[in-house]
Amino acid sequence: MSVPLYQAKAELFRTLGHPVRIRVLELLQDGPKPVRDLLAAIDVEASNLSQQLAVLRRAGMVTSHREGPLVTYALSTPDVADLLAAGRRILGAVLTDRDALLVELRGDQQRDAGRDR
Incomplete structure (x- = not known):
């Protein structure tokens, strides 16, 4: 059973309701960035950034790509x-x-x- 459109929109805006997530999305506007660059630009613990990236990924707002040990994120x-x-x-x-x-x-x-x- 699918959710109504207004509910899906509300969930999208809830996803945007965190300052770290907004900052990540702002940084990714200039193109894909590895996690280390995001960490350098945002004053948060690595575990917190990881959690926020997971929320954005689950919401479909970002994509990730791994090359060896390097994980890069981009706007979807x-x-x-x-x-x-x-x-x-x-x-x-x-x-x-x-x-x-x-x-x-x-x-x-x-x-x-x-x-x-």
């Missing part, structure tokens, strides 16, 4: 990079809206303070 599809870019755009819009609201709020506070004098 360019759409993962597109999703990260969309997240950045959404975050930028949300933060811009908040900044505009904060400026407006501060302006209102200054006007109100001027009236009290």
